[in-house]
Amino acid sequence: MALWKRIEALRAWGYRIESSRRGYALVRDDGLAPADLPPPVRVLSEAGSTMDEARDWGSAGAPSGAAVLALRQSAGRGRGGRRWESPDGGLYLSLVLRSALPAACAGALVLEAARSLLDALATAGIRGVSFRWPNDLVAGPRKLGGILAESFGGLDRPEFYVLGIGLNAAPVEVSGRAAAGLADLAPGLPRRRDLALGLSESLRAWCERPDTDPRRWAGLKPDPRRPARAELWDGRILGIRPRGYTTRGELAREGDGPALAFGECRKMTYEGEEP
Secondary structure (H helix, E strand, C coil), X not given: CXXXXXXXXXXXXXXXXXEECCEEEEEECCCCCXXXXXXXXXXXXXXXXXXXXXXXXXXXXXXXXXXXXXXXXXXXXXXXXXXXXXXXXXXXEEEEECCCCCHHHHHHHHHHXXXXXXXXXXXXXXXXXXXXXXXXXXXXXXXXXXXXXXXXXXXXCXXXXXXXXXXXXXXXXXXXXXXXXXHHCCCCCCCHHHHHHHHHHHHHHHHHCCCCCXXXXXXXXXXXXXXXXXXXXXXXXXXXXXXXXCCCCCEEECCCCCCECHHHEEEXXXXXXXX
């Protein structure tokens, strides 16, 4: 294959390569060429949804930690089936994870994913990112990304989970919300390859022996001084004051009321936010 064809192929997979009279120069090494990623990883130039691709792969026997990445999605989704805009440059990752963790504790998997991701971003020099329960990643009041968890199989012991992570590289318009991108937070972005492989390994290992001690997630606690309104699955609105997390990954609250599970809360609005 001619050199220029190889260069164009690499550019198509997200590598930023510039040309001059002196030749070619790799300016940004953040491409996702399939040959550069070890199995079990699948990289797609475009997917409807990496969640659906990972679900199908999991049903066909993909091992725990198997990862699906896409350069862009045409039908990406968030919680509640809401559309997730997925232009070039973002991280669109879904993992197949096998675990003895029951579906009632799926919130613990979401918290562990958030903890692992925030640690990876901090290691890469990205500061100012926090977790907003139940599934948002934010930079101050601006939405940066999200986490989505789906289980398949029995409620007592799912056959597998699919854990999705979406991160904006640049701000993407979100209805009713201010948005942020990783480019707003640091001059150099972490390589998507490194983030994906690191998350795959850390979450695969955690799923083998889940540690659900709430102290692991102490850095993800909402501010207890900031009241919130929770919209529940049945449409009820519940006023709460968050207190931390339970071993199931539920949001504990002040008072005698039961903790809120990840799956029963459709929307959280914290004091000072638009409803």
